Amino acid sequence: MSIFLYACESWTLTTNTERMIQAMEMRCLRKLLGITYRDHISNEEVRNRTRQAIGSHEELLTTVKGRKLKWYGHITRASGLAKTILLQGTVQGGRRRGRQKK
Numbered sequence: 815m816s817i818f819l820y821a822c823e824s825w826t827l828t829t830n831t832e833r834m835i836q837a838m839e840m841r842c843l844r845k846l847l848g849i850t851y852r853d854h855i856s857n858e859e860v861r862n863r864t865r866q867a868i869g870s871h872e873e874l875l876t877t878v879k880g881r882k883l884k885w886y887g888h889i890t891r892a893s894g895l896a897k898t899i900l901l902q903g904t905v906q907g908g909r910r911r912g913r914q915k916k
Contacts, residue, residue: 823885
């Protein structure tokens with residue numbers, strides 16, 4: 815999970831990304847419990863079996879959203895380029911037209 819959550823604070827969460835995160839979490843839980851898709855066990859049953867095996871745990875999507883909120887609070891209290899980009903969405907200036915020079 816720590817590898818998956820690396821730099822998740824900077825992700826843009828769309829509905830498609832959220833579905834992919836939930837699907838990855840279910841894939842990991844099924845792998846941990848030794849359940850394949852051919853066993854025809856619902857996701858809710860997989861969650862119940864996980865709660866019985868390791869107790870209650872926080873969903874991965876909830877963890878990602880919590881980390882994003884912590885990072886937002888950290889950036890808004892600081893001053894610098896990250897805060898400027900986060901609040902304004904752009905940086906002053908522009909790029910030259912055409913291909914970059916080497």
